[in-house]
Amino acid sequence: MAQAQFQQETSPRGEFVRQPNRFTGRVTAKSTSAPGEGPDEQGRWPLESGRYRLIWSRACPWAHRAVIVRKLLGLEDAISLGTVDPIRDERGWRFSLDPGGRDPVLGIEFLAEAYLLTDPEYQGRVTVPVLVDTLTRQVVTNDYPQLTLDLSTEWTPLATKDPNLLPSELRPEMDRLMQDIYEDVNNGVYRCGFAVGQEAYDEAYSRLFSRLDQLEQRLSHQRYLFGDHVTEADVRLFTTLVRFDAVYHNHFKCNRNKLSEMPSLWRYARDLYSLPGFGDTVDFDQIKRHYYGTHAQINPGGIVPQGPDLSAWTS
Numbered sequence: 001m002a003q004a005q006f007q008q009e010t011s012p013r014g015e016f017v018r019q020p021n022r023f024t025g026r027v028t029a030k031s032t033s034a035p036g037e038g039p040d041e042q043g044r045w046p047l048e049s050g051r052y053r054l055i056w057s058r059a060c061p062w063a064h065r066a067v068i069v070r071k072l073l074g075l076e077d078a079i080s081l082g083t084v085d086p087i088r089d090e091r092g093w094r095f096s097l098d099p100g101g102r103d104p105v106l107g108i109e110f111l112a113e114a115y116l117l118t119d120p121e122y123q124g125r126v127t128v129p130v131l132v133d134t135l136t137r138q139v140v141t142n143d144y145p146q147l148t149l150d151l152s153t154e155w156t157p158l159a160t161k162d163p164n165l166l167p168s169e170l171r172p173e174m175d176r177l178m179q180d181i182y183e184d185v186n187n188g189v190y191r192c193g194f195a196v197g198q199e200a201y202d203e204a205y206s207r208l209f210s211r212l213d214q215l216e217q218r219l220s221h222q223r224y225l226f227g228d229h230v231t232e233a234d235v236r237l238f239t240t241l242v243r244f245d246a247v248y249h250n251h252f253k254c255n256r257n258k259l260s261e262m263p264s265l266w267r268y269a270r271d272l273y274s275l276p277g278f279g280d281t282v283d284f285d286q287i288k289r290h291y292y293g294t295h296a297q298i299n300p301g302g303i304v305p306q307g308p309d310l311s312a313w314t315s
């Protein structure tokens with residue numbers, strides 16, 4: 001069997017099995033801690049404007065969704081944003097885009113510093129997105145699915161916009177659809193790309209395209225996943241779709257067809273792209289350089305392809 005990109009996260013059958021999210025702290029107005037204090041007995045950090053810093057990579061779909069939701073909710077002043085270099089070196093994500101190579105607020109060079117300060121025994125991958133407490137430089141959470149749900153629900157007192165991304169009457173159906181989209185599409189493209197067994201790849205590929213066919217059908221008669229209103233489910237699907245033709249189709253072998261060959265999904269993704277918070281947070285150059293440049297088992301030479309032509313996203 002071929003060498004896996006992430007040995008620790010590969011099953012004996014060659015499937016990619018994503019590591020669990022190590023840090024699961026939550027920021028909420030329900031915390032009984034005073035401002036400036038750490039989490040209360042139930043692990044709840046106090047809600048404070050300007051205290052927490054979201055770290056993202058422009059390349060990463062999981063981090064991208066947090067940045068979109070933060071913007072849609074108008075939380076930019078409440079939660080500051082730090083950006084890592086799309087190319088990791090052997091020490092992982094680094095702040096080499098910042099002057100002096102350090103995050104200007106946290107003062108660290110590598111994201112791993114915050115992880116190890118919080119858990120000196122941490123041995124997993126150091127991932128984005130992550131919410132960091134600027135007072136202690138401790139990681140609050142890298143639990144990206146909970147993070148965006150909390151932005152919509154627990155951060156309401158600091159939000160300056162109310163896009164209603166999680167309409168309560170739709171929640172049960174949204175949760176089911178978001179789970180299907182996670183398994184087959186968001187994580188499905190990684191299960192294709194990081195599979196090191198033919199069967200594991202075939203299964204992930206078939207689930208990915210069956211789910212995309214289903215979504216194509218759904219979107220043939222409605223503008224967004226839940227009608228005329230953008231919800232968090234759209235944010236979650238968008239961050240994978242916008243990377244599809246640029247990287248997943250080729251680099252992760254998700255190549256039955258391009259997104260641009262699925263008319264409803266293509267119309268839908270470009271519609272979202274045109275909305276504030278979506279297209280203006282996409283950086284195709286960093287996306288391509290990250291994927292093609294950092295997965296040595298998949299693309300040993302690190303060559304970043306010139307194509308495809310992405311101009312249709314904006315035309």
Ligand SMILES: N[C@@H](CCC(=O)N[C@@H](CS)C(=O)NCC(=O)O)C(=O)O
Binds near residue numbers: 142
């Ligand atoms: N936190 C999640 C997902 C987030 C994630 O995988 N982010 C990627 C970027 S898209 C990352 O930070 N990878 C770092 C690495 O692979 O070393 C996980 O632990 O699997």
